[in-house]
Structures are given as C-alpha cells and as structure tokens.
Amino acid sequence: DGGITQSPKYLFRKEGQNVTLSCEQNLNHDAMYWYRQDPGQGLRLIYYSQIVNDFQKGDIAEGYSVSREKKESFPLTVTSAQKNPTAFYLCASSTPSGLAGSTGELFFGEGSRLTVL
Amino acid sequence: AQKVTQAQTEISVVEKEDVTLDCVYETRDTTYYLFWYKQPPSGELVFLIRRNSFDEQNEISGRYSWNFQKSTSSFNFTITASQVVDSAVYFCALSDHLLTSGSRLTFGEGTQLTVNP
Numbered sequence: 001d002g003g004i005t006q007s008p009k010y011l012f013r014k015e016g017q018n019v020t021l022s023c024e025q026n027l028n029h030d031a032m033y034w035y036r037q038d039p040g041q042g043l044r045l046i047y048y049s050q051i052v053n054d055f056q057k058g059d060i061a062e063g064y065s066v067s068r069e070k071k072e073s074f075p076l077t078v079t080s081a082q083k084n085p086t087a088f089y090l091c092a093s094s095t096p097s098g099l100a101g102s103t104g105e106l107f108f109g110e111g112s113r114l115t116v117l
Numbered sequence: 118a119q120k121v122t123q124a125q126t127e128i129s130v131v132e133k134e135d136v137t138l139d140c141v142y143e144t145r146d147t148t149y150y151l152f153w154y155k156q157p158p159s160g161e162l163v164f165l166i167r168r169n170s171f172d173e174q175n176e177i178s179g180r181y182s183w184n185f186q187k188s189t190s191s192f193n194f195t196i197t198a199s200q201v202v203d204s205a206v207y208f209c210a211l212s213d214h215l216l217t218s219g220s221r222l223t224f225g226e227g228t229q230l231t232v233n234p
Contacts, residue, residue: 004161035224040126040226040227041226042121042123042208042224042225042226042227043162043208043222043224044224045221045222048221058221088160090160090161090162092162105152105164105167106154106162106164106222107164108154108161108162108163109161110159110160110161111160111161
C-alpha cells in the first residue's frame with residue numbers, strides 16, 4: 001500500500017545526543033515536510049523540501065537538520081542544540097495541487113514520539 | 118502573518134448529539150485555502166476537506182458539513198449524529214501556497230472531541 005512510514009515510533013534520548021528520525025514515502029510525491037506537535041500548540045513546521053537536494057527552514061528549524069538525497073526519503077536529525085526536543089514528530093508529503101484530481105492535501109505518517117531522559 | 122484559532126480546546130458530547138467545531142483564521146492574502154484534518158489516537162492526521170477562498174459554497178459529506186463564511190473569517194465543522202469513532206483531535210489549517218509543489222500549512226491548536234456512548 002502507498003503511504004508514509006516513520007520510524008521509530010518511540011525513541012528515548014539522553015541529553016547531548018543527536019537522534020535521527022526516518023521518513024520514507026512511496027507516493028511519488030515531490031514535497032515533504034516535518035512538523036512538531038506539542039500539547040495544546042497544534043503543529044509547527046520544522047523543515048520542508050519541495051524537490052530532491054533542496055530544503056528550506058520552517059518556523060522552528062533551530063536545533064534540527066534534514067537531508068533530501070532521494071525523493072522517497074526525508075530524514076530529520078534532532079541535534080543536541082535543540083533545547084526542548086521532547087515532542088511528537090510528524091512527517092508529511094504532498095503532490096502539486098495543479099495535477100488532475102489533486103486537492104493539495106498533505107499525507108501524514110503515524111509519527112515518532114521522542115522523549116529526552 | 119497567518120493565524121488559525123480553534124478556541125475550543127476540548128469538547129465532550131454524548132453519542133448521537135450534533136457538535137460544531139469552530140475555526141477562525143487570519144490572513145492578508147486574497148487567495149487562500151482552508152483545511153480540516155482529523156487525528157485519531159493512532160497519531161497520523163487524516164485529510165477531511167479543502168476549501169478555496171473564492172468558493173463559499175458550504176459542503177456536506179455524509180454526517181460531516183462545513184460552513185465557510187468569509188465575512189467572519191470562519192470555517193466551522195459540524196458532525197451530525199456523532200459516533201464514538203468520531204473521537205479524535207481535529208485541526209483546522211490555512212495555506213496560501215497551494216499552487217506550488219509545496220503546501221505550507223498553518224495549523225490551529227486543535228480541538229479534542231470525545232464522544233461518549
């Protein structure tokens with residue numbers, strides 16, 4: 001089935017460690033996104049990529065890094081510089097809305113919950 | 118700057134009641150797009166609807182209906198005859214870049230809906 005796969009589902013990290021969250025999609029979508037979700041704050045955009053080998057900072061990029069070497073993959077690294085990394089992270093992808101039948105919606109993975117010990 | 122406000126943090130209803138989730142948005146753009154997403158306990162967000170700013174026609178899909186009023190900058194979501202399976206967090210979102218390859222969405226804080234049997 002087509003979709004977005006995020007791993008791991010749960011991750012624990014000690015302070016000072018970098019961790020990488022995986023996001024893979026087989027929907028042939030050009031654009032991919034990383035959102036952070038905190039209780040009562042909705043979703044906030046960390047990074048997004050509209051095409052391979054290109055990505056832009058979102059609203060809360062500090063302390064995070066990404067790469068987009070393949071169309072299918074958009075991993076997110078939470079670095080030790082991120083002061084409050086405990087959160088639920090959601091990866092999404094989308095197809096250009098100009099395509100027939102497209103609504104421009106985002107397709108989301110099931111998320112990765114990161115806890116810093 | 119864009120902003121989406123969902124003033125209702127939590128709503129609790131009894132099965133078969135009708136319930137309306139409020140969404141108020143702010144944008145300076147004349148062309149924009151509004152979305153509703155559902156987040157069940159599994160974590161992934163599920164797309165429900167997209168509405169273009171130039172189309173104020175209300176929409177009904179089964180037990181779901183949406184009331185878009187540009188004059189009050191609102192895009193409210195009503196569930197008729199609610200069911201326990203409707204229990205989830207519902208997000209309203211706003212975008213003004215739909216026609217490019219990437220859709221940057223601004224999300225509201227979400228409304229936790231609990232439908233009790």
